[in-house]
Amino acid sequence: MSTESESREVDPWRFAGAFLKNVLGGQIPDAPFAGEIPFTPVTKPLSECKVALLTTAGVSMRDDEPFDMEYERQNPTRGDSSYRKLRGVASANDIEANHLHIDTGYIERDLNVALPIARLGELVEEGVVGSAAQTHYSIMGFQGNDSSKLEKESAPEIAKSLLSEEVDLFLLAPV
DSSP states (O other): OOOSOOOOOOOTTTTTHHHHHHHTTOOOTTSTTTTTOOOOOOOSOGGGOEEEEEESBOEEETTSOOOOHHHHHHSTTOOOOOEEEEETTOOGGGEEEOOSSSOTHHHHHOGGGTOOHHHHHHHHHTTSSSEEOSEEEEEBOOOTTOOHHIIIIIHHHHHHHHHHTTOSEEEEEOO
């Protein structure tokens, strides 16, 4: 082990890929990290912001179509590249996890490990956050080297929905 301070380059998109780059709005040319992490400054106090969540755990509402795990079995280097809308008032009883690349037992025991919806609700109740969005989102984060469908289809649809609901902050809950 080296005792000297080491500088390491971190790839912030290693597991998220182009999908999140698209959802988060692209790159800001004059940002000090342009080309690495797209960033848009928050323009109002957090206590006035509407917040939506995105999980990469492949969870869906029990009454919705689950993520395609057969596709995931046949293509072990990637998962279903569609997305699911999750009701903002959903509880663990309303949601099921559909993902072969993670231990979904943790999610079944505590939904907040993948979708911190109760924690967000607490922050709203405390006045730290203005409000929670009526809709949260889920994708399968395991996309191998091809996130093109997420980037070209799912991300624009999610972004359109976020804009129509007037969401101010979209937080990633990676699994």
